[in-house]
Amino acid sequence: MSPRRVTLADVAKIAGVSPTTASLVLSGRGRELRISQDVEQRVLKAATELQYRPNIVSVGLRTGTTRTIGFISDTVATSRLAGDMIKGALEAARERGFMLFIGETEGDAELERLLLQAMHDRQVDGIILAAMYTRTIRVPKGMAAAPAVLLNALPRQPTPLPSVIPDEIEAGRVAARALLDAGHREGIHLIGAGPGRRNVPAGGSVAAVERLIGIREVLADAGVKPAGGHVCPDWQPEYGLAATRALLRKERPRALICFNDRVALGAYQALDDFGLKVPADVSVVSFDDHPIASWMRPQLTTVALPHFELGRKAVDVLFTEMGRDREDDGVEGEVHRVPMPIRLRESVTPPGT
Amino acid sequence: MSPRRVTLADVAKIAGVSPTTASLVLSGRGRELRISQDVEQRVLKAATELQYRPNIVSVGLRTGTTRTIGFISDTVATSRLAGDMIKGALEAARERGFMLFIGETEGDAELERLLLQAMHDRQVDGIILAAMYTRTIRVPKGMAAAPAVLLNALPRQPTPLPSVIPDEIEAGRVAARALLDAGHREGIHLIGAGPGRRNVPAGGSVAAVERLIGIREVLADAGVKPAGGHVCPDWQPEYGLAATRALLRKERPRALICFNDRVALGAYQALDDFGLKVPADVSVVSFDDHPIASWMRPQLTTVALPHFELGRKAVDVLFTEMGRDREDDGVEGEVHRVPMPIRLRESVTPPGT
DNA sequence: TCGCACTGCTAATCCGATTTAGCAACCTGA
DNA sequence: TCAGGTTGCTAAATCGGATTAGCAGTGCGA
Known part of the structure; x- marks a missing residue:
């Protein structure tokens, strides 16, 4: 078995300080809370040597943020085109240190509810609800619990959720x-x-x-x-x-x-x-x-x-949504249109040539 | 904002028992630990009424199991064919109440390392390492930390990891x-x-x-x-x-x-x-x-x-892997071959017809 | 009447972090 | 000399559950 994970306590012990101090230093609040240069260096050194990385599950429990996004689609993973949506979302999420949970509903509302639950149970920070082909969808109840974005879909009823669709x-x-x-x-x-x-x-x-x-x-x-x-x-x-x-x-x-x-x-x-x-x-x-x-x-x-760009954009929008003060609702969800570029190839010429 | 999540403490309070008792009942160990019928019913009733669902992040911290699998591929999400692999894996995982983290390496070893880390930081219970087209791959270091399966890939060097490939x-x-x-x-x-x-x-x-x-x-x-x-x-x-x-x-x-x-x-x-x-x-x-x-x-x-079946099979194998006693290594990883069915259509006839 | 086993439940601890409250030790000015 | 402020750090609580140890109360036999 692998050696037990390095914890904050390990780092603190090696550095000869309390876990509190170690946490403060590592979260960058050391200066602010007047931790001495010397101690700061010791903690940093210990953390590097031990290759310490915080346990995100623990952080999630304490702070409520899991650096995770839920991506639910009707059947995105199946289509090559739509797979690019995931890819774009994946990339944009990764750039911010976020991971993606993937779920497929197959158009089944009950399954959708279950997936939404499963994601909330895992405390996702936000949810992207995607459709394989652009269409209007009924927004499920459970969506209100976390910041969310509609991808490649428009809400059937008015909601405060933003959506991202191709132009x-x-x-x-x-x-x-x-x-x-x-x-x-x-x-x-x-x-x-x-x-x-x-x-x-x-x-x-x-x-x-x-x-x-x-x-x-x-x-x-x-x-x-x-x-x-x-x-x-x-x-x-x-x-x-x-x-x-x-x-x-x-x-x-x-x-x-x-x-x-x-x-x-x-x-x-x-x-x-x-x-x-x-x-x-x-x-x-x-x-x-x-x-x-x-x-x-x-x-x-x-x-x-532009499937790839749609995926990226959805994550971008979701992040601004996550950053926003909730409560300021009543606002109608904004619709973001992503440009569709033409690929000029060989099938068009002037008539009669 | 959504009303705060229902916690075990809420259930316990409504049922008029301690959180311990509530936990015992809800995890099915009530009988075993001699909780009375009456109390058991009260707890169950309260849980149902409040629609209590345990916070998996918390459970993850305490028990170390997050009911989550990491799925890392070179670029699976892009190809329609390979997308079916994810779909199969997704379905098999869901049947067991597990979610999937998706990651794409684009063939970048450093990115692969990072993704592996990110998944371990989130305490995944197991990892599926998939290749888009069947080939031999170099198994990265970080794989030893959790149960893992190679999907659509064979290890370049001998490892104890099982693999799943088409026949x-x-x-x-x-x-x-x-x-x-x-x-x-x-x-x-x-x-x-x-x-x-x-x-x-x-x-x-x-x-x-x-x-x-x-x-x-x-x-x-x-x-x-x-x-x-x-x-x-x-x-x-x-x-x-x-x-x-x-x-x-x-x-x-x-x-x-x-x-x-x-x-x-x-x-x-x-x-x-x-x-x-x-x-x-x-x-x-x-x-x-x-x-x-x-x-x-x-x-x-x-x-x-059989991409879909490959995905399913990978999850199946991963689960037996997770159930196994680690430590009994030294064993060479088993290779599971999934049958490839022929689709008889119109392009073959007897010669000279 | 006392000791003991059993029944039925709870207090306390732990998981790994963050965060608040607070504590020594030293300094400063009156 | 001492109240009051600053500096530099830590103890303790917290998140939401699981788990271990243990505590009252009852019944029973000696």
């Missing part, structure tokens, strides 16, 4: 602009949602609604009318394939705005079936920057979901 | 058999590694070596000689594309064993370039069961990495 509206604008900038004005089809404001898949996906808003806004401002739109019940390759096939049986588009990369994958397959080349015959822009976007040929131009 | 040799056998069972005997090419035992990518990937062993064994037993093999420096689509193109410029294979799905994606693209159809002209088997395997057309038959 999907701007993403829609950026995607549409990419096509306009390349000179496209006609034969622009939407695959996954649209063309009307209301033509979105069921399920309350924020992405569908907001991307569509951005796209419509930019096209309208340029006096361009989308040639068509095709709602997909789910944004999976097979639906992208089916929708694009249906489209191609009727007409020849010049450009596609696919609502995500998996849909775009299906669209590529359909275009291939009809002997159409990307981007020579049809330009394609998409959203998410899923890993497959750079595996497809030609590589897909797509507006990236 | 890649059997996977190789299964893949080769899938082809043989379909009637293939000739024109079988390996993309990613082979044909010789030593023809593997640099980097110490266990998968390459073991898959190759299994494949060679089954083919040899059937008296079949692979028609060729093509090492890829990295198992990415572009290398699969390049290797398959090079092959196709020289000859027409009847079947490909791709060493993972990303390589297979590249191979599909090359076959398409040469006007060859999967599986009519060329059958393809692969490994990993990456999400793209079921997005590709035709859907890819592949031997799945």
Whole structure:
């Protein structure tokens, strides 16, 4: 077995002082409480020699702060994209000496309650409640017990909780602009949602609604009318394939705005079936920057979901939340929007090249 | 602010007994220590009414057990596949009332040391050290301090630590058999590694070596000689594309064993370039069961990495490790191999159909 | 009637830190 | 010479439980 952990008492004994003094010195309050240089040095020396590190469990009991954050998601760990959210959160937390508890609810409210409890039982300093895809969620009761942030999610009812979400509206604008900038004005089809404001898949996906808003806004401002739109019940390759096939049986588009990369994958397959080349015959822009976007040929131009940055930002916001005086509630939770950068690759060219 | 947490003292007061008695009853030792039915009921009632739950931080300080496991990986959270490992571990841990600390080292040994420390400072009950892709790793010093398990990794030097890895040799056998069972005997090419035992990518990937062993064994037993093999420096689509193109410029294979799905994606693209159809002209088997395997057309038959099961198994093994009497070391760490199931899809048919 | 065992519960200690209150020893000025 | 202030450090309480030692009260046999 490993030798017993070094405790503050050990350091104090070696330094020949009381645990109190050792604690004072090590917490940097030695000067303030008039501990002599000599003693300070002895304590520091002893602590270094023994490689003393405070037991955080003990500190947690005494001070109530465990340097730990709870990260609860519906199913973040599963998706590669969302895994980056954890990664960003992990990194931001680590920079501050914090660790992350991870929990997955699988969409089960009871499980969510249990996880929240388990985390509170471990005295987490704050909680991040994350959704795998951007959507509105019902904020569970237990959230009030500690500082918290909603990640990739908006509260269904008004709460004082802040949220962090990708800026999907701007993403829609950026995607549409990419096509306009390349000179496209006609034969622009939407695959996954649209063309009307209301033509979105069921399920309350924020992405569908907001991307569509951005796209419509930019096209309208340029006096361009989308040639068509095709709602997909789910944004999976097979639906992208089916929708694009249906489209191609009727007409020849010049450009596609696919609502995500998996849909775009299906669209590529359909275009291939009809002997159409990307981007020579049809330009394609998409959203998410899923890993497959750079595996497809030609590589897909797509507006990236900044998962990593979302995770970081959530931790940042959580820390300001933790630093804030609670009680000053009544305030509506602020919404932080993280920019979505476009990845310019090979699937967009001017029409007729 | 939330009302102060309910403590054991609160329960004791309401029940009109001492905290000692309350503790005894709630830990189930009431009978054993002859607490009367009446008192037991009062305590239980009070605990239920107040919704008492013990503060795990406090318990951790007193008993040394925090019902917490540390999960450290090189970069697990990033990959969708590996994310399932966390998910499996999470689930198995939760079933036992344990939480997971997550940490990522990014391959940085210093960071790994820091994470190990941070976890020990929080008195984790055990540690899982995971690798994103199966390989041999150097076991860091700090591991001895608590029960630990290697996940998806083998120790470079002998250690008493158990490890959990996918059964890649059997996977190789299964893949080769899938082809043989379909009637293939000739024109079988390996993309990613082979044909010789030593023809593997640099980097110490266990998968390459073991898959190759299994494949060679089954083919040899059937008296079949692979028609060729093509090492890829990295198992990415572009290398699969390049290797398959090079092959196709020289000859027409009847079947490909791709060493993972990303390589297979590249191979599909090359076959398409040469006007060859999967599986009519060329059958393809692969490994990993990456999400793209079921997005590709035709859907890819592949031997799945059981990431979820690996995660679960790691926790199982860790728990037996935690239950074991330490000290009885000197024992070499056991290696647990988790079966890799084949996903039969559309990319394999008998030759000439 | 006394000693002893048993029943049923509680006081006290501990885990490893932080923090408050306070105690010697020395100094200073009247 | 002595009250009062400063300096430099420590004893003791605290956090919320688990655990050990022990204490009243009762019953029983001798």
